[in-house]
Amino acid sequence: MNDRNNNLVTGSFMSSNTAEAGQSDAALRILKHLLRNFPGTTGVRLLADNHIEVSTPAFTLLLKDTVVLRRLIFSRSPLPLADAYINGLIDVEGDLYAALGLKQYFQSFDFSLAVRWALLRDAWRLPAKPKSLTGTPFDAGNFSHRHSKGSDQAAIAFHYDVSNLFYKLWLDKQMVYSCGYFESKDDTLEQAQEHKLDHICRKLRLRAGERFLDVGCGWGAMVCWAARHYGVRAHGITLSQKQYEYAQARIQTEGLGDLVTVELRDYRDLEGEAVYDKISSIGMFEHVGLANLPLYNATIKRVLRPGGLFLNHGITHDEEGWQRTIDTEFINRYVFPDGELDTVSNIQHRMEAAGFEIHDVEALRPHYALTLRHWVSRLEARREEALEYVSESAYRVWRLYMAACALEFEAGGTGIYQILASNPGGTEPAVPLTRKDIYA
Numbered sequence: 001m002n003d004r005n006n007n008l009v010t011g012s013f014m015s016s017n018t019a020e021a022g023q024s025d026a027a028l029r030i031l032k033h034l035l036r037n038f039p040g041t042t043g044v045r046l047l048a049d050n051h052i053e054v055s056t057p058a059f060t061l062l063l064k065d066t067v068v069l070r071r072l073i074f075s076r077s078p079l080p081l082a083d084a085y086i087n088g089l090i091d092v093e094g095d096l097y098a099a100l101g102l103k104q105y106f107q108s109f110d111f112s113l114a115v116r117w118a119l120l121r122d123a124w125r126l127p128a129k130p131k132s133l134t135g136t137p138f139d140a141g142n143f144s145h146r147h148s149k150g151s152d153q154a155a156i157a158f159h160y161d162v163s164n165l166f167y168k169l170w171l172d173k174q175m176v177y178s179c180g181y182f183e184s185k186d187d188t189l190e191q192a193q194e195h196k197l198d199h200i201c202r203k204l205r206l207r208a209g210e211r212f213l214d215v216g217c218g219w220g221a222m223v224c225w226a227a228r229h230y231g232v233r234a235h236g237i238t239l240s241q242k243q244y245e246y247a248q249a250r251i252q253t254e255g256l257g258d259l260v261t262v263e264l265r266d267y268r269d270l271e272g273e274a275v276y277d278k279i280s281s282i283g284m285f286e287h288v289g290l291a292n293l294p295l296y297n298a299t300i301k302r303v304l305r306p307g308g309l310f311l312n313h314g315i316t317h318d319e320e321g322w323q324r325t326i327d328t329e330f331i332n333r334y335v336f337p338d339g340e341l342d343t344v345s346n347i348q349h350r351m352e353a354a355g356f357e358i359h360d361v362e363a364l365r366p367h368y369a370l371t372l373r374h375w376v377s378r379l380e381a382r383r384e385e386a387l388e389y390v391s392e393s394a395y396r397v398w399r400l401y402m403a404a405c406a407l408e409f410e411a412g413g414t415g416i417y418q419i420l421a422s423n424p425g426g427t428e429p430a431v432p433l434t435r436k437d438i439y440a
Contacts, residue, residue, distance in 0.1 A: 020050065022125055023066055023125055023126055023127065024046055024050060024052075024066070026066075026122035026123075026125040026126060027052060027063075027066040027069050027126060028044065028046060028052070029122050030069050030073065030119055030122050030123065031044045031052065031054065031063075032044065033111070033118070033119060034072075034106070034109075035054065037105075038056075038102070038105050039101075040056040040057050040058065041054065041055070041056055042055045042056060042057065043055045051063060052066070056094075056098070058094055058098035058099075059093060059094035059095045059096070059099045060092070060093045061090060061091070061102075062090065062091040062092075063084075063089070063090055064088070064089050064090065064091070065084070065089045065127075065130045065131055066126045066127065067127045067128065067129060067130045067131070068084040068090060069123065069126055070123045070124075070126040070127070070128065071083075071084075072106070073120060074120075074123060076109070077106075077107075077326055078102065078103045078106040078107060078326060079326050079329060079330060081102060081103070081106070082330055082334075085396060085400060086396045086397050086400065088393070088396075096376075096399065096400070096403050097403055097406070100400075100403060100404055103326075103404070107326070146289075147288070147289035147292050147338060149266050149268065151338065152239065152266065152287065152338055153239045153266070155336070155337045155338035156240050156287065156338075157239075157240065157241070158337055159335065159336055160218075160240040160242065160243055161241055161242045161243075162389075162390055162394060163242070163389040163390060164219070164242050164243075164245075164246050165389050166386055166389040166390050167219075169378070169379065169382045169385055169389075170375050170378035170379040170382060170386075171375070171378075172189045172193040172194075173190055174190070174194065174197065174221040174225070175218070175219035176193040176196065176197065176222075177218055177219070178196075178218075178282050178283035178313065179196065179313075179364050179367050179368040179371050179416050180192030180193045180196050180367055180368075180370065180371040180374075181193075181195040181199045181364065181367055182195070182366075182367050182370050183195055185370065189371070189374040189375075189378070192367070192371065192374075193221075197221060197222060197225040198229070199438070200222070200280055200282070200313070200418070201225065201226050201229065201230050202437065202438045203309075203311055203360070203418070203420050203438055204278045204280065204311055204420075205278075205431070205432075205437070206226055206230040206232050206278055207230070207231075207232070208230065208231030208232065209231065209232070209233065210232045210277040210278055211232070211233050211235075211276045211277050211278075212226055212227075212232040212233065212234045212235070212276060212277065212278045212279070212280075213234075213236070213276040213278075213279045213280075213303065214226075214234065214235070214236040214281075214282070215237060215267050215279065215280070215281040215284055215300065216237070216239075216267075216281060216282065216283065216284025216287070217236025217237060217238050217243070218236075218238065218240075218243055218283075219243050219246045219247055219250065220236060220243075220246065220250045220251065220260070220262060222234075222236070222280060222282060223235065223247075223260050224250060224251065224254055224256055224260055227256050227259040227260045228256060228259075231259070233259055233260075234259060234260045235260075235262070235263075235276075236260075236261070236263075237262070237263055237264075237265040237266075238262065238263075238264065239264065239266060241264065244262060244263070244264050247262040248262060267284075267288075267296060267299055267300075268295065270299055270302075270303050271303075272303060273302055273303065274305040274306065274308075275303045275304075275305075276304055276305065276308065277304075277305055277308050277309075278304075278309050278310075279300055279308070279309070279310045279311070280310075280311045280313070281300070281310075281311070281312050281313065281314070282311075282313040282314075283314060283315070284314070285312060285314045285347075286315050286336070286339050286340065286341060287336065287338050287339060288340075289340050290321065290322060293347075293350045294350060294353070294354065297350055297351055297353075298354050301354055301355055301356060301423055305423065306423050306425030306426050307422060307423065307424075307425060307426015307427065308422065308426070308430075309420060309421070309422050309430055310356065310420075310421050310422065310423065311419070312347070312419045312421070313416070313417075313418045314347070314416065314417070315341055315414060315415070316341055316342065316343055316344040316347060316414070316415045316416065316417055317341035317343060317413075317414060317415075318343065318412065318413050318414070319343070320342060320343050320346060322340040322341060322342065327408070327413075330401075330404075331401075334397050334401065335397065335401045341414075344361070344415060344417045344419075347417075347419065348361065348419060351419065355423070355424065356421035356422065356423065356424075357422050357424050357430070358419060358420070358421045359420045359421060359422060359430065359431050360418075360419075360420040360431075360435070361417055362417065362418045362420075363416070363417055364416045364417065364418065365409050365412065365414075365415045365416055366410075367416075368405075368409045369406050369409040369410045372402045372403070372405050372406035372409065373406050375402050376399060376402045376403050379395075379398060379399055379402070380399065383395065
C-alpha cells in the first residue's frame with residue numbers, strides 16, 4: 001500500500017463513550033480496507049458529530065450512520081449504499097456520477113480470507129439498526145411480478161402518480177417521459193423530444209383521418225402531437241390517474257377535443273378487432289412482464305388492422321431474462337416495482353411469434369444517455385421546488401436512479417430500441433421500398 005493509502009484515516013473520536021469509540025474505530029478500519037484502492041480517495045476522517053467524511057477530488061461522501069458499513073459487509077453488495085443515500089444515511093456533495101463509481105468498485109471486492117474475517121469482526125461491532133433514520137424508509141413494498149391488473153395498476157401509481165408538478169419541473173414542455181431523439185449533442189431537451197415525437201409519426205407514416213392508438217400514453221404528448229401535426233384521430237390509454245387527469249385537461253387546453261381522447265384502461269381490456277390503423281407503445285412494454293409479452297403482442301395485433309403499423313419503443317437489457325441482480329433489485333425496490341427487461345433479440349422473437357412482420361429496428365442508446373443527463377441536471381437545478389411536491393427520499397430516488405441509468409446506457413449494459421412492425425394482410429405494402437421519407 002502506498003503512503004497515501006496508509007494515511008487515509010485521520011481525525012480522532014470525540015466522545016467519552018467507550019462503546020461508541022469502539023464502533024467508530026471499527027468503522028474507520030473497515031473504510032481503510034474498502035477504499036485503499038478506490039481511485040482518487042484523498043482522505044477518510046471522523047468528524048466531531050461522529051459522522052465520517054470520505055474525500056475525493058470529484059465528490060465528498062458523508063456517512064452519517066455506521067450501520068451502513070455493517071450492511072455493506074454482511075450483504076457483500078453495494079445496494080446498502082443506495083438504500084442509505086435514499087434514506088438520508090449518506091450524503092453526496094459534488095459529482096454524483098463520479099460517486100456512482102463506488103458501485104462498480106464495491107462489486108469487484110477480492111479480499112484475502114484474513115481481511116474478510118477482520119472486516120466481519122469489525123462489522124459485528126457496528127449497530128444493527130440505524131440511529132439517525134427519520135420517517136418511513138422509501139421502497140415500493142412487495143410486488144409479486146405476477147402482473148395482475150390490480151398489481152400493475154398499483155405499480156404504475158407508485159411511479160407515475162407521484163405528482164404531475166414534480167415531473168413538470170424537469171421534463172420538457174411536452175411532458176415526454178421517455179428517450180429523446182438528438183440530431184446533435186447540442187440540441188436542447190425540448191428539441192430532442194419534439195424530434196422524437198415527429199420521428200415516430202414519420203415512421204408510422206401517419207395520415208390525416210387515420211385511427212391511431214398510443215398504448216401507455218403518459219401525459220398525452222404523443223396523441224396530441226400526432227393529432228395536431230398529422231390530423232389523425234388519436235386515442236391514448238394509461239393506468240395512471242394523474243396522467244389521465246393531466247392529459248384530459250391538456251386536450252381541452254390545446255383545442256383537440258374533436259381529434260383526441262384518452263381513458264384509464266389496461267391494455268388487456270382493449271376491445272374489438274382491426275380498430276386502429278397505426279399503434280405506438282412508448283416506454284410501456286417494460287411494465288408488461290416477460291411472461292405477459294405474448295398476450296401484449298397478441299392484443300395489439302388483434303386491434304391493429306391488416307397492413308397497419310405498430311411501433312414498439314422500449315428499454316432492453318444485455319442479458320436474457322430478468323434475473324435477480326443488484327441492478328434489477330434496485331429498480332424493482334425503488335423505481336419500477338413491476339419492471340422487467342429482456343434482450344432486443346428476444347423482444348423481436350416474441351413479436352414475430354405473435355405474427356408481426358418486422359421492418360425496421362433502430363438503436364437509440366446514446367440518445368437515452370443524453371436524455372437522462374438532461375433530466376438529472378434539470379432536477380438538481382430545481383431541488384427546492386421539487387421538495388414542495390415530493391419527500392427528500394423520493395427526490396433522492398429519482399436523482400440516483402436517473403444518474404445511474406445514464407451511466408448504464410453509456411456503458412452499454414442497457415439499450416433502447418424502436419421496432420417497427422406490421423400486421424400482415426394489407427392490400428398495399430406496409431412501408432415504402434426505401435426509408436427516404438423518414439430521413440429526408
